[in-house]
Amino acid sequence: MNYLDFEEPIKTLREQLEQAREIQDKNDLDMTTTIEELEVKIEEVSKEIFGKLTPWQRVQVSRHPDRPYTLDYIEALTEGNFLELHGDRTVKDDKAMVGGLGELEGRPVMFIGQQKGINTKMRQYRNFGMANPEGYRKALRLMKLAEKFNRPVVTLIDTPGAYPGLEAEERGQGEAIARNLLEMCQLRVPIICIVIGEGASGGALGIGIGDKVFMMENTWYSVISPESCSSILWRSWDYKKQAAEALKLTGDDMKGLGLVDDIVPEPLGGAHANREATFQTVKDVLISELDKLQKLNPDKRVNNRLRKFSNMGVVAG
Amino acid sequence: MGWFKRNAEGITTSSSEKKEIPEGAWYKCPNCKTVVSNQEHAATLWVCTMCDHHERIGSDAYFGLLFDEGKYREVAPKLTSADPLGFSDTKAYTDRLDAAKAKTGLTDAIRVGSGEMNGQGVVIACMDFSFIGGSMGSVVGEKIARGIDHALKKGVPFICISKSGGARMMEAGLSLMQMAKTSAKLSLLSKAGLPFISMLTDPTTGGVTASFAMLGDLNISEPNALIGFAGPRVVKETIGKDLPEGFQRAEFVLEHGFLDAIIPRKELKSQLSFSLRMLHTQE
Ligand SMILES: [Zn+2]
Numbered sequence: 001m002n003y004l005d006f007e008e009p010i011k012t013l014r015e016q017l018e019q020a021r022e023i024q025d026k027n028d029l030d031m032t033t034t035i036e037e038l039e040v041k042i043e044e045v046s047k048e049i050f051g052k053l054t055p056w057q058r059v060q061v062s063r064h065p066d067r068p069y070t071l072d073y074i075e076a077l078t079e080g081n082f083l084e085l086h087g088d089r090t091v092k093d094d095k096a097m098v099g100g101l102g103e104l105e106g107r108p109v110m111f112i113g114q115q116k117g118i119n120t121k122m123r124q125y126r127n128f129g130m131a132n133p134e135g136y137r138k139a140l141r142l143m144k145l146a147e148k149f150n151r152p153v154v155t156l157i158d159t160p161g162a163y164p165g166l167e168a169e170e171r172g173q174g175e176a177i178a179r180n181l182l183e184m185c186q187l188r189v190p191i192i193c194i195v196i197g198e199g200a201s202g203g204a205l206g207i208g209i210g211d212k213v214f215m216m217e218n219t220w221y222s223v224i225s226p227e228s229c230s231s232i233l234w235r236s237w238d239y240k241k242q243a244a245e246a247l248k249l250t251g252d253d254m255k256g257l258g259l260v261d262d263i264v265p266e267p268l269g270g271a272h273a274n275r276e277a278t279f280q281t282v283k284d285v286l287i288s289e290l291d292k293l294q295k296l297n298p299d300k301r302v303n304n305r306l307r308k309f310s311n312m313g314v315v316a317g
Numbered sequence: 318m319g320w321f322k323r324n325a326e327g328i329t330t331s332s333s334e335k336k337e338i339p340e341g342a343w344y345k346c347p348n349c350k351t352v353v354s355n356q357e358h359a360a361t362l363w364v365c366t367m368c369d370h371h372e373r374i375g376s377d378a379y380f381g382l383l384f385d386e387g388k389y390r391e392v393a394p395k396l397t398s399a400d401p402l403g404f405s406d407t408k409a410y411t412d413r414l415d416a417a418k419a420k421t422g423l424t425d426a427i428r429v430g431s432g433e434m435n436g437q438g439v440v441i442a443c444m445d446f447s448f449i450g451g452s453m454g455s456v457v458g459e460k461i462a463r464g465i466d467h468a469l470k471k472g473v474p475f476i477c478i479s480k481s482g483g484a485r486m487m488e489a490g491l492s493l494m495q496m497a498k499t500s501a502k503l504s505l506l507s508k509a510g511l512p513f514i515s516m517l518t519d520p521t522t523g524g525v526t527a528s529f530a531m532l533g534d535l536n537i538s539e540p541n542a543l544i545g546f547a548g549p550r551v552v553k554e555t556i557g558k559d560l561p562e563g564f565q566r567a568e569f570v571l572e573h574g575f576l577d578a579i580i581p582r583k584e585l586k587s588q589l590s591f592s593l594r595m596l597h598t599q600e
Binding site: 169170229 | 401
């Protein structure tokens with residue numbers, strides 16, 4: 001278990017709980033009352049802390065090292081009935097963007113998402129979830145494949161941004177993302193997008209045009225990370241908390257602005273605190289939304305999608 | 318037709334056409350340091366005759382250059398930012414907007430004109446870098462959307478001249494979604510079979526590159542324009558090495574396959590007209 005700075009009180013209580021259990025086991029003492037009290041206390045303190053997370057704290061939870069990543073979701077949602085498909089057919093296979101065919105309770109679905117690594121070695125292998133142009137082109141190839149065989153697309157968004165490297169520029173990072181936006185606007189099959197962690201900028205939006213766009217409760221979605229925003233506008237890395245407030249990057253804010261459709265609730269303590277419950281909630285949401293979207297005819301669905309994104313923005317005059 | 322009648326119909330004449338540039342003001346080329354009078358510089362379309370440096374110019378100059386007799390009708394000229402997030406960093410966003418308006422005389426970082434180019438009906442959107450770095454917020458997205466709507470209604474081609482540092486941070490998620498909005502609108506233009514020429518001028522980066530600017534039926538640029546997704550400073554920090562000569566310049570981007578052509582400014586109008594005539598038969 002990893003704990004964030006503001007989770008310190010929960011950590012302390014969990015350690016006390018462990019001690020109480022150990023004492024009970026080792027010394028054959030009845031610690032039932034203490035254990036029960038501690039469990040109640042942990043629940044209370046967690047509710048207290050997670051009931052009033054600041055935007056910056058939510059950003060921290062979205063990056064929690066124990067949080068489930070894209071392939072964890074896909075594995076759970078499909079109960080392992082998933083075939084990963086590789087490559088953009090032009091340059092290479094981008095390990096930061098994964099995708100493939102999976103069965104969601106009997107429904108064939110094309111899953112696509114950015115993938116982060118679980119340890120130092122894997123984080124490098126996955127390029128920290130920062131896709132290159134070939135990743136976006138792989139995603140588009142898989143979406144077109146889904147369209148050809150009339151299968152819905154589910155994208156899981158979790159990226160600190162598209163990779164800002166030299167080769168990414170040479171191979172047209174901007175064009176790759178732009179192409180996806182255009183093609184996703186007109187894709188004939190249903191698209192559901194869920195921000196499961198970090199939704200940073202064009203790198204997130206590059207797989208983010210959907211009939212329904214959801215944010216998990218403890219995620220963020222904006223044009224820039226709070227850290228980068230702080231460094232550019234405040235000219236210092238020290239204003240990330242203020243930047244997180246100012247950017248209105250939480251699910252509630254984004255839904256309030258009409259930029260995402262809804263929020264998927266997470267278990268107390270975040271998605272990682274109870275993975276099974278998290279996966280079940282996401283599964284229920286996907287099944288219910290897919291069944292609704294598949295009833296619409298494709299023209300109507302595409303028109304609704306276009307209208308939704310065309311209405312985004314606030315102007316005066 | 319008297320000028321007052323045209324004025325009543327909302328037809329604007331670009332001030333670069335009508336304004337007399339005072340003599341005695343000089344321009345020094347930042348590249349080769351050649352000094353010419355401002356008048357001479359304007360006469361060469363703000364291009365250095367010694368080294369071909371294309372000076373950054375704004376919507377007024379491009380409209381004057383492209384629309385016949387510099388005449389066009391502006392689409393949605395009154396739109397301004399509503400500061401929907403109440404954004405404030407070291408300065409309030411509303412103060413930044415007021416300062417930019419006062420400095421530039423513009424309402425935001427883009428203007429859209431409808432008119433004729435060599436007799437061909439066309440809608441041209443043109444960004445102004447002088448307004449908060451040409452950044453894209455809700456107003457830029459909405460004006461592009463209305464420009465495309467206008468082109469669709471009139472059945473004419475759409476040209477967008479980009480010049481932008483990317484999305485406007487002070488409108489956060491709203492700015493980000495302008496990438497989606499403009500792409501959604503362009504997909505309608507594409508379905509209607511109307512040409513979209515995207516012109517990426519110095520500089521075009523970030524969310525503008527990663528949306529409408531890279532989606533032209535033709536993507537064109539001017540010599541030596543900086544075009545990229547990540548800015549050069551960010552790329553340099555990422556790779557921890559110096560960048561190769563000419564990195565992210567128009568010639569580099571063309572060599573890597575993302576531009577159709579680089580067109581010197583003096584040929585811009587004729588080449589745009591030619592391209593549109595080749596692609597689109599005027600009704
Ligand atoms: Zn020069």
